[in-house]
Amino acid sequence: MSERGRLASLGRRFEVGLALRIGVLLMAGAALAWAVTRPGLHATSLLAGLLTGAAMAELWLFLRRTNLAVARFVEALEHGDLAQGFGTLQTGAGFDALGASMDGAIARMRRERSIAQDDSRYLAALVEDVPSPLISVAADGRLALVNKAARRLFPGSGVVRLGDLASYGATFAADVAGLKPGERRQTRMLLTGVPTAALLSMAEVHQGQDVTRIVAVQPIQQELDRAELAAQTDLVRVLTHEIMNSMTPVTSLSATAAGLIAAADRGDDPAISDARAAIETVARRAEGIMHFVRTYRQLTRPPELRRGHVDVTILFAELARLFESDWPALPLAVTVEPAALSIDADPDLLAQLLINLLRNAAEAVAGRPDPQLSMAATLLKGGRVAIDIVDNGPGIAAELRQDIFLPFFSTKADGTGVGLSLARQIALAHDGALVCEPVDGGGTRFRLTL
Numbered sequence: 001m002s003e004r005g006r007l008a009s010l011g012r013r014f015e016v017g018l019a020l021r022i023g024v025l026l027m028a029g030a031a032l033a034w035a036v037t038r039p040g041l042h043a044t045s046l047l048a049g050l051l052t053g054a055a056m057a058e059l060w061l062f063l064r065r066t067n068l069a070v071a072r073f074v075e076a077l078e079h080g081d082l083a084q085g086f087g088t089l090q091t092g093a094g095f096d097a098l099g100a101s102m103d104g105a106i107a108r109m110r111r112e113r114s115i116a117q118d119d120s121r122y123l124a125a126l127v128e129d130v131p132s133p134l135i136s137v138a139a140d141g142r143l144a145l146v147n148k149a150a151r152r153l154f155p156g157s158g159v160v161r162l163g164d165l166a167s168y169g170a171t172f173a174a175d176v177a178g179l180k181p182g183e184r185r186q187t188r189m190l191l192t193g194v195p196t197a198a199l200l201s202m203a204e205v206h207q208g209q210d211v212t213r214i215v216a217v218q219p220i221q222q223e224l225d226r227a228e229l230a231a232q233t234d235l236v237r238v239l240t241h242e243i244m245n246s247m248t249p250v251t252s253l254s255a256t257a258a259g260l261i262a263a264a265d266r267g268d269d270p271a272i273s274d275a276r277a278a279i280e281t282v283a284r285r286a287e288g289i290m291h292f293v294r295t296y297r298q299l300t301r302p303p304e305l306r307r308g309h310v311d312v313t314i315l316f317a318e319l320a321r322l323f324e325s326d327w328p329a330l331p332l333a334v335t336v337e338p339a340a341l342s343i344d345a346d347p348d349l350l351a352q353l354l355i356n357l358l359r360n361a362a363e364a365v366a367g368r369p370d371p372q373l374s375m376a377a378t379l380l381k382g383g384r385v386a387i388d389i390v391d392n393g394p395g396i397a398a399e400l401r402q403d404i405f406l407p408f409f410s411t412k413a414d415g416t417g418v419g420l421s422l423a424r425q426i427a428l429a430h431d432g433a434l435v436c437e438p439v440d441g442g443g444t445r446f447r448l449t450l
Contacts, residue, residue, distance in 0.1 A: 018062065021055065021058055021059045021062055022059065024055045024058075025052065025055035025056055025059055028048060028051040028052040028054075028055045029052050029055075031044075031048040031051065031052075032045065032048035032049050032051075032052045034048075035047075035048045036048075127146060127147050128147045128148055129147070129148065130147055130149065131149055132149060132216045132217070132218050133145075133147065133149040133150035133152070133153040133154075133216070133217045133218070134146035134147050134149070134150050134214055134215070134216055134217075135150050135154075135159075135176075135214075135215050135217065136205075136212050136213065136214055136215075137162065137176070137212065137213040137214075137215060138210075138212055139210065139211055139212075141161050141162045141163075142160065142161060143159055143160055143161055143162060143164065143165075145159065146214070150217070152382050152383070153191075153217060153219070153382070154168070155381035155382040156381055162176065162177050167190075168189045168190050168191070169187075169188060169189045169190040169195070171187060171188055171189075172187050172188065172189035172190070172198070175187040175200055176200060176215055176217075179200055179201075179202040179213075179215060180202065181202055181203060181204045181213070182202070182203070183200075183201070183202060184199065184200065184201045185199075185200045185201075186198070186199055186200075186220075187199075187200055189217075189219070191219065191449075192380050192384060192386055192447075192449055193447075194433070194435050194437070194447060194449065195435075196219050196221040196433075197219070197220050197221045197224055198217055198218060198219045198220060198221075199217075199218045199220050200215060200216070200217060200218075201215070201216045201218075202214065202215045202216070221433060222428065222431065222433060225424070225428055225433070226428055243289070244290070247286055247289055247290055248290075250282075250286045251283070251286040251287055251289075251290050254279060254282045254283035254286050255283045255286075255287075257279050257283075258276070258279045258280045258282075258283045261275055261276045261279055262276055262280075305345075305346045305349065305429055305430070306346050306348070307344055307345060307346055308344070308345075308346070308347060309342055309344065310342060310343050310344070310345050310347050310350065311342050312336050312341045312342060312343060312377045312385075312387075313336045313339055313340075313341070315347065315350070315351065315354075316334050316336055316375060316377065317334075318351070319351065319354055319355065319358065319375065320332055320334050320375070322355065323358050323362070326359075326362075327362045330362055330365065330366075330371050330373060331371065331372070331373060332358075332373045332374070332375060333372075333373065333374040333375070333376075334374070334375050334376070335374070335375075335376040335377070335378075336376070336377045337376075337377070337378050337379065338379060341377055341379055341385065343385050343450055345430055345450065346426075346429075346430070349426045349429070349430075350426070350430075352422075352426065353422075353423045353426045353427065353434075353448065354375070354387070354389065354448075356419040356420065356422070356423050357389040357423065357446045357448075358373075358375065358389060359419070360419070360420070360446075361373050361389050361390075361391035361393070361444070361446075362391075364391045364393025364394065364443075364444065365391050365392060365393045368392070368393065370392070371391075371392065372390075372391065372392040372443075373389075373390070373391050373392075374388070374389075374390045375387070375388070375389055375390075376388045376390070380449075384449055384450065385449070385450045386447055386448070386449050387447070387448040387449075387450070388445055388446070388447050388448075389445070389446045390439060390443060390444070390445045390446075391443050391444055392439070392441070392442060392443040393442075393443055393444060394442070395438055395439070395442055395443055395444050396436060396438075396444050398438075401436045401437075404420050404436060405420050405421055405423075405424045405434070405436075406421065427448055427450075430450055431450075432448060432449050432450040433448075433449045434446065434447070434448050434449075435447050435449075
């Protein structure tokens with residue numbers, strides 16, 4: 001029998017039980033009325049009265065139990081207490097139909113609550129682990145960091161209102177405040193003091209009369225740098241390929257011609273001597289171009305990382321010794337905070353990157369009466385590590401601070417334009433960033449963030 005049929009059957013039994021009790025009460029009442037109108041039937045009247053009272057008491061108790069059960073059921077619903085059970089109600093006469101029905105309703109609500117809680121936990125876990133940082137903005141301007149990615153992006157508890165975002169850049173705070181539902185906007189924010197490109201998107205969530213804005217903040221500076229680097233790599237690959245294809249026969253033939261004309265030159269014919277000098281010059285320049293091209297081909301091969309545990313204090317000590325051997329007259333201040341700081345990186349590539357930066361800094365301060373150089377590593381909020389190479393040289397013009405990372409670009413007369421481009425490749429391979437910033441009072445800071 002189905003649940004609906006069983007409950008209908010029990011309901012009919014309940015109705016029959018109620019009807020029987022009413023019937024007994026009516027019969028007892030009729031007997032009492034008949035007995036009291038007959039003289040001499042005192043015992044019969046007393047018995048009929050007792051039966052009538054018992055029938056009324058039974059009917060009252062029957063209805064009272066129903067009323068109490070319904071009241072307890074309603075109270076359980078009101079307080080969300082779904083642990084109540086109604087199977088202990090009096091059985092028989094169909095009265096257990098009410099208890100069964102209530103137990104069925106409670107069990108169904110328990111299942112629905114369990115499903116809703118499972119769904120809620122799943123959605124909460126899903127939002128918590130979403131890689132995009134999410135922040136909620138209430139109508140009164142209150143902020144909440146929704147997931148782990150947001151708490152990593154905005155470490156600490158200082159971000160509680162819209163105005164608090166100004167510490168990450170006035171432009172960023174204004175863009176978040178002015179964002180509209182469904183809109184996507186690129187902005188710039190300050191992360192560890194470094195301007196970083198970010199993408200904003202926003203949606204509205206309605207909860208009754210309240211409207212909450214959910215803003216996704218996705219830093220995209222690394223992706224932009226990777227895309228730019230990929231375009232540069234493709235360009236370098238095409239250029240070096242075409243140049244090498246064109247110059248290889250020139251280099252070979254000019255070297256062969258230089259050898260032949262050298263064998264034929266006896267020194268008694270000025271024309272042959274001039275031709276020899278010219279062809280040897282061509283051969284040297286052709287080989288110089290080939291060397292130049294081979295140097296730049298390394299930019300087309302992404303660095304292969306061999307990550308390991310790097311003790312920053314030990315690494316900095318080794319770099320300081322190398323620096324002192326190359327530039328003994330230049331002071332280098334070294335700082336590591338905390339002293340036990342360590343990172344997960346490729347020690348050889350990281351050392352190569354820092355050596356390039358130290359070399360540039362040393363050349364920037366060469367000849368100054370008061371050269372100042374520093375190399376510092378700092379543990380930032382959120383677990384990031386910043387390594388700063390700072391000098392008090394002439395500085396780098398604002399319009400050149402991005403160009404210096406381009407292949408072939410150099411501000412030095414004898415520069416190759418490879419060092420900083422390769423340094424940025426190494427930084428990106430570590431999922432880090434390398435930026436150039438001015439220093440108050442003059443000079444330059446290169447900051448590597450890992």
